[in-house]
Amino acid sequence: MSDFVKKVYRLHNGVFHSDLGVMTNLWIVKMGPGTENSAVKIGDWIGVKWMSSICDACEPCHTGMDGNCLNGKISGYYTPGTFQQYVIGPANYVTPIPDVINSAAAAPLLYAGVTAYAALRKSNAVAGDFVVILGAGGGLGHLAVQYSERGIGHRVIGIDHSSKKELILNSGAERFISVDATESLSEAVKALTDGLGAHAVIVCIAHQGAYDKALDLLRFGGRVVCVGIPEGDMRPIASATAASITIKELQVVGCTVGTRKEAVEAIGFAARGIMKTHLRIEKLEKLTVVFNEMNTGTLKGRVVIDLSD
Incomplete structure (x- = not known):
């Protein structure tokens, strides 16, 4: 485990038209070495974005366009964790989720x-x-x-x-x-x-x-x-x-995806009750049905996959 990662438990996972459900609400269950001074700690609610990690060293990262990081890792493609209960994420790039937002409602906000x-x-x-x-x-x-x-x-x-x-x-x-x-x-x-x-x-x-x-x-x-x-x-x-x-x-x-700063701002609107996600919750075994609805254009709002036991 690298100096910048931690293990988090996933409750709900959003489903998106890219066939990726990688935005989620999780809580931290284990911190990796080198994260002692991290802004997040065990038990915190956090979200993992579509861009799960960045290098913080390339020009896009230095110019406030970290969503276009030249060395970024996309959740589900380059890092495991999509549609499963545990995932590893970088302590410096996860998004804190306020307690006033429930798990299912938070899941779609970190991508859509x-x-x-x-x-x-x-x-x-x-x-x-x-x-x-x-x-x-x-x-x-x-x-x-x-x-x-x-x-x-x-x-x-x-x-x-x-x-x-x-x-x-x-x-x-x-x-x-x-x-x-x-x-x-x-x-x-x-x-x-x-x-x-x-x-x-x-x-x-x-x-x-x-x-x-x-x-x-x-x-x-x-x-x-x-x-x-x-x-x-x-x-x-x-x-x-x-x-x-x-x-x-x-x-x-x-516009591919937002930045670290925009993720915090977008979550902030929901925390203040300004907006909410129109969603329905399905279990993992219904995932194929959900994708079929996407393909036919009949899906309204968002679907969130319940990954709890």
């Missing part, structure tokens, strides 16, 4: 929650700005709605299938647009934004069609934040033409 919050920060939108969230009824999207509307003060327009309208509005969206009952999303968005379009669009859904429409929903100087990654052959964004980007001075940025 942090990513949603980081994407909103990258949007450059400020309080009062119009923000469109594509895929607003999904596990990541409904958290983005809450962080955006309730946490930051954006005016959120949630876009998704009509079956997810109630979840989206209950999450705090000011307006809802149904993709299956709207002929022109761009005209619908303009009608709700003084005829100009949104200041920012967050693409939470892993669907090429959503990206192809994203830039058409922006006003001048707007920004699209890419989060969901479509499967299959990679294709360019249809609406990202040189003319539209240049004339309207648009921007397109990506």
Whole structure:
């Protein structure tokens, strides 16, 4: 065991569209050598993020972009612990979980929650700005709605299938647009934004069609934040033409996952009761069923896997 690791017991594990359930709420049961002066101790509640460890030595780490660490280890790929009760994590990179957040609710926040919050920060939108969230009824999207509307003060327009309208509005969206009952999303968005379009669009859904429409929903100087990654052959964004980007001075940025600082901030919103995860809890044997729901797009909110005995 290295100088920076400890053993933690896992109660609940979130399930995510990447087929990774690596964000979790755990408590520490053993500290490794060299962690005597660590900020965390045995018995503390902590979370292990999608990026489970970083080197703290490369340029991304030194410039506040530790989520892009050149030597980082991704939970479930390079480190064991996904969907099991015990996992080893670095004492300097786990995220403290306040006692007011229960285990199941915390599990999705350290991937979906942090990513949603980081994407909103990258949007450059400020309080009062119009923000469109594509895929607003999904596990990541409904958290983005809450962080955006309730946490930051954006005016959120949630876009998704009509079956997810109630979840989206209950999450705090000011307006809802149904993709299956709207002929022109761009005209619908303009009608709700003084005829100009949104200041920012967050693409939470892993669907090429959503990206192809994203830039058409922006006003001048707007920004699209890419989060969901479509499967299959990679294709360019249809609406990202040189003319539209240049004339309207648009921007397109990506967001893989949040940083150490953003994880603490994202958890803080939940601790203050500003937002909560819409979730259901399943046992590990139901994991295949959950993945099938993801593949068919019928899953609402998040599913958390109960790993307790």
